[in-house]
Amino acid sequence: MKWRFNLGMLAIGAVLFASCSSNDDLFDPEKAAQRREAQYTTAFAKLYGEIAPDQDWGFGEKAETRKANTDAAVGNDKTVNMPAEIDETEIAKVVKAFSEPIDASESINVNWTDFWVQQVYTGTAEYVWKDNNGAEHKDKGSRNMDRLVVGKSIEKQEHVNNFNAANGGGTNRMLMQDSSTKLFGYHNSLDGTYHYEYVVLEIDGSYYVGFDFCATGDKNIPGDGIYDDWILKISPAVYKNAKRIIAEDLGGIGDFDFNDVVFDVASHNGEKVITLWAAGGTLPLFIGDTEHEIHALFGVSTTTIVNTGAGTETKAPVVFRLSSSDDVPPIIVESTTAGKYNLKSECGKAPQMICVPTTYEWTDERVAIDTKYPKFKEWVGNTAIDWLN
Numbered sequence: 001m002k003w004r005f006n007l008g009m010l011a012i013g014a015v016l017f018a019s020c021s022s023n024d025d026l027f028d029p030e031k032a033a034q035r036r037e038a039q040y041t042t043a044f045a046k047l048y049g050e051i052a053p054d055q056d057w058g059f060g061e062k063a064e065t066r067k068a069n070t071d072a073a074v075g076n077d078k079t080v081n082m083p084a085e086i087d088e089t090e091i092a093k094v095v096k097a098f099s100e101p102i103d104a105s106e107s108i109n110v111n112w113t114d115f116w117v118q119q120v121y122t123g124t125a126e127y128v129w130k131d132n133n134g135a136e137h138k139d140k141g142s143r144n145m146d147r148l149v150v151g152k153s154i155e156k157q158e159h160v161n162n163f164n165a166a167n168g169g170g171t172n173r174m175l176m177q178d179s180s181t182k183l184f185g186y187h188n189s190l191d192g193t194y195h196y197e198y199v200v201l202e203i204d205g206s207y208y209v210g211f212d213f214c215a216t217g218d219k220n221i222p223g224d225g226i227y228d229d230w231i232l233k234i235s236p237a238v239y240k241n242a243k244r245i246i247a248e249d250l251g252g253i254g255d256f257d258f259n260d261v262v263f264d265v266a267s268h269n270g271e272k273v274i275t276l277w278a279a280g281g282t283l284p285l286f287i288g289d290t291e292h293e294i295h296a297l298f299g300v301s302t303t304t305i306v307n308t309g310a311g312t313e314t315k316a317p318v319v320f321r322l323s324s325s326d327d328v329p330p331i332i333v334e335s336t337t338a339g340k341y342n343l344k345s346e347c348g349k350a351p352q353m354i355c356v357p358t359t360y361e362w363t364d365e366r367v368a369i370d371t372k373y374p375k376f377k378e379w380v381g382n383t384a385i386d387w388l389n
Helices: 002-021 029-048 070-074 088-098 294-298 376-381
Strands: 115-122 126-130 136-140 145-151 157-159 173-176 183-188 193-195 198-203 206-211 230-236 243-247 261-268 271-278 285-287 318-322 331-335 339-342 353-356
Touching: 029 331, 029 339, 029 376, 088 115, 088 198, 088 206, 088 230, 183 198, 183 206, 261 285, 271 294, 285 294, 294 318
Parallel strands: none
Antiparallel strands: 115 173, 115 230, 126 136, 145 157, 145 183, 183 193, 198 206, 206 230, 243 261, 243 353, 261 271, 271 318, 285 331, 331 339
């Protein structure tokens, strides 16, 4: 009887455990995501009050799709903001930075598909070499630098039109679309080969490429580690139809800084151009598909926060393209307890993401959005409020 009694108690315990577990979403990611969303909604309402029924969180206007403009080849694409001219003060500061020896390991990795190239400086350093008869020659290295190239690799490099010489070849701006900043190079007319001795530096929030002139073969001009023989400025392309997306990943609920991911999205040639600015969350977060995880794009671990103020990692923005017909590509978050879920913003409900102009300055880490923008709370309940000014 004692044996049977124990079996009975085990059976009762199993039933009770199953009954309790049926309401525990630990093993049901969909329910876990729903509970997390409910907690988020409650916390948002507690802080910001009743939401206006017509509050669409900036997503009311759809991004306009524009076709490529043939004027882009000469830097006049009407869909992209033209970068400002480079003044003498900027040139002087940049030239000074590149005129000292630089270790190639200090070069910054920049990963953009759509960007501007601007002429900054043509080097004046002279180099000595001998011709086939042993006669010695001396000339500026920059005089032999031509045909600027960029690309994903040496095998996939492409010529930057209108930059056919180190003096810019007659232009000082060039827009590259659906290209790559993973590689920069120039053709050396002296030895007839391409060279890739360059560094990328960040100076006052802008990015510059400097080349170190050298030649191979019988010319035998070694590089000197000074990358001022040709200096260019590169800038992410800012599309006029772009909008900025700021979002919460529903991980740490309650801070509402809306900087867990910050990116711009623009339409061009049937694709979406994404400019990733910040990753303020520590959950894996993907834009568009599971191939574009934001921390991986910045080259950091998911526990590393990027570009959200003091104490966080500082990285260059990332620009990439997606084949997507959506006005805003899906934002997918991955949690160990709630699985994968898409962030959303529904009219009249607590927003998980907000659409703002590209001039919007996102908050620092753990700074609530209404601390930086005091009118935000009023805007939640009244769409007529201009909360950004």
